[in-house]
Amino acid sequence: MTLVSIEMHGDIAVLRADNPPVNALGHPLRAALAKAFAGLKGVRGAVLTCAGRSFFAGADIREFDAAPQPPAIFELAAQIEALPFPVVAAIHGAALGGGLELALGCAGRVAAPSAVLGFPEVTLGLIPGSGGVVRSARLLAPGEAARLLTTGERIPADEALRLGLIDAVAQDPVTAALARVAELAEAPRPPLSARPLPPAPESWEPARKAALRAARGAEAPGVALDVLIHAWEVDFETARAAERAAFERLRGTEQSAALRHVFFAERRAAKAAKAEGGPDIARPGVLGGGTMGAGIAAALLVAGFPVTLAEASPEAAARARTRLEGLIAAAGARGKVDPAAALARLTVGQGAEALGGCDLVIEAVFEDLGVKRAAFAALEAACAPDALLVTNTSYLDPRGIAEGLRHPERFAGLHFFSPAQVMKLVEVVPVPQTAPGTEAALWRLIGRLGKTGVRSGICDGFIGNRILKRYRAAAEALVIAGAGVADVDAAMRGFGFAMGPFEAQDMGGLDIAHARRQAARAAGAQVPRCLGDLLAEAGRTGQKAGGGWYDYPEGSRRPEPSPEAARLLAPMRAMGGAVPAPAEIAARLVGEMAAEGRAILEEGIAATPEDIDLVEILGYGFPRWRGGPMFATRSGAPALARAG
């Protein structure tokens, strides 16, 4: 296969790289590019473009585990800059990471309207190491450079044009790039490495604060900013060498290893969304328009589906519509959807009959086996025999729901997370009768929703909620032994969670878990009394009740230590016990999560440790840069107390 072909357009050469699927800049391609550029003689200029669906979408991440083989991307960029004629990058698809760095070595850049550009390195625990930071410093406004480099955000072509990252947006970037080469051949401009820096901002503090806040313990964003600031303090070559050294150091960190682990786990999950067989869903419906049903319907609308939502009564239907309109307006405000167009695709009705025309119905009615069975009987009567019918149950055994079905082969559990229009995770829970085609159709649906699916076997709470239960019990055990509620929450925030286990419970409400424990006890199960019971029984069910583990005076959302909660909990607590250090608290709780994860693996509930890590990161806020509980506690991992 020819990795790089050259085609002459008069005296301008068009270099076209072809390294499917996304022209990743692996070593053979880099070598071929270096050779192609070195061989260009007597031309007026060159266009650098790619065949297939994308410009260079980045470096080849598989090569990150070893020392890079020359030519490195930074050497290629320097080679392009040193050519005696202008080179213009013609970008379509994605120009990310090393691909964008290579484009910054070019004298100009033209992109198709649908192109996306960015420096996603920080999402892999890295920074651009091939001149991306130091050339951005000379091309962009400092604040914008800081934002792109520290967030890893991918921006569309029109924004890239506004920021000055590219020179033009064109339907046909190669043709536009040819014209740009001709312009630059007439009126050359110095390469980025030779351009002066724009004035530095008066203070980098706002940028640093924003970066550190968003990083939540991840190291790379702060390093990216340091390297950027350094560009104002030294000459280009010194700054570039410092950038490279920082990249090389980060490549060996535990954080980068963790983030690459998650990247590959997500990529494997994305492959599952390409499953073949079964129907292509075109007209989904949702039964039950409460918290979850409305969120799921919003996710479907945002993904472009026409959606029918059915509720139990006209009043409930009206409430569901209002709830959904609010969610769609919020999605509209974030630029995710055109609210008017999305709502035009929505039908709200009453009862299962309203869903008769759907080819998939996601059930999200009350968590009660009798209610759900009745709902599915009504759905089977209303819908075509080949329509898929799935349940969003959190804790009920889907096999129990399937028992009453005439066509259990088209049934499965599809467990979304709250808020369903935001959370990326979906657990796919087939029952023994679920047909392969049914499951395949669900995987593709998850892909179209832009979500990540993880297959779970059947157990109480599936993968995620089962680990959550163990995590919460372990957190309570620490408090019972003498640690403060706020100490435990602070330790987990310090570990990288957005919220500690008790704050999170206050936000979600303590009542549902309490009711579940009570029901289990009533059914004769041995469920020991716990601290959460003491609070729930006293009406302290969380933020919505003005208090739970913490107080929330006058509707505030800021947790404040609660003397009343302390008094209620006192009878079960050992006062004056030794309080473990924060790192020890985190290590203990993560260790418990991983222990439950191992049990889940042994029982075959999850297929791989990666799946468990994905569930925790995408569904429960486990810090991505820690790689998930299984990765963080794998054999050979650095001790958690010291990591980070």
Ligand code: NAI
């Ligand atoms: P919810 O109480 O907010 O909503 C349930 C809705 O179903 C209500 O609006 C009710 O009017 C409607 N409904 C009840 N019976 C119906 C029927 N026969 N036909 C049509 N509509 C009916 O409950 P939520 O939180 O939305 O939970 C729904 C399901 O999703 C439950 O199975 C729950 O376990 C599960 N789930 C909940 C999560 C959460 O965080 N709330 C997360 C993931 C799953």
